[in-house]
Amino acid sequence: MATARFFVTLAGCVTLVAAGVVVGNASVRDRLIQHVQVAGWIKPITEAAAVVETKAEAAVARAIVVDEKVEAQQRHVTQYLARRYRVADDAVRVLVAAAYDTGRELGLDPLLILAVMAVESSINPLAQSPVGAQGLMQVMTRVHTDKFEPHGGEHAALDPIANIKVGSAILSDLIRRGGSVERGLQLYVGAGNLPDDGGYAARVLNERGRIAVAAAGRVDAAIVAGLRGSLSATGKPAVAQQDVAVPEPSTATQPAGKADKAV
Secondary structure (H helix, E strand, C coil): HHHHHHHHHHHHHHHHHHHHHHHHHHHHEEEEEHHHHHHHHHHHHHHHHHHHHHHHHHHHHHHHHHHHHHHHHHHHHHHHHHHHHHHCEEEEEEEHHHHHHHHHHHCCHHHHHHHHHHHHCCCCCEEEECCEEECCCECCCCCCCCHHHHCCHHHHCCCCHHHHHHHHHEEEEEEHCCCCHHHHHHHHCCCCCCCCCCHHHHHHHHHHHHHHHHCCCHHHHHHHHHHHHCCCCCCCEEECCCCCCCCCCCCCCCCCCCCCCCC
């Protein structure tokens, strides 16, 4: 018992001596105060950093979810287009990805880009009309030679990616100039000064509707709708337009290439 009291007393004395040294030594005292102050402002900074890190992790998680949704859409759209137009899955997959990338760059609906490709060339990158319209989006190469220069010149018209980029840029500009998707499509097909476009815009929008159905995961339903025909008896889209969340949908555009096509 006496031993215990001795150690307690000794510890107390050491503490008092240490406190006395701190108080009596200005240098030691200042350093101690500085450490306490630093601890005071480090805590809120640490807490703020933790909040920022949490928000960053949440943003990354959201981006991953969006990417997964887009990948699923592209996979379904690829299945639909490959089956409907009898093109190899691997080839279509590249075209679908390019349409999504180009749509994001231009602020243009990628499903609309794909619909124009489907109606214009049936997803055939080597398609060429008697009047000189070429490639997936049937761009009039001789009219838009300058637009192919960044892609290697007019011979790039049959390069699928270059054709998608140029055709989409033309379409986007025409939609902007026309004031609506329908008007932009009429200009794209060269029917800007004609009484009607022969049902072109309706065919494209109808196909866009089927692609949207496929993008939502209903590939078989989209195929069936395609087999039933692209237009109703009234000439309006036979497939109800379905909204599908795609990266940066659009409202702008310019044309590609038929006899008197604007592109």
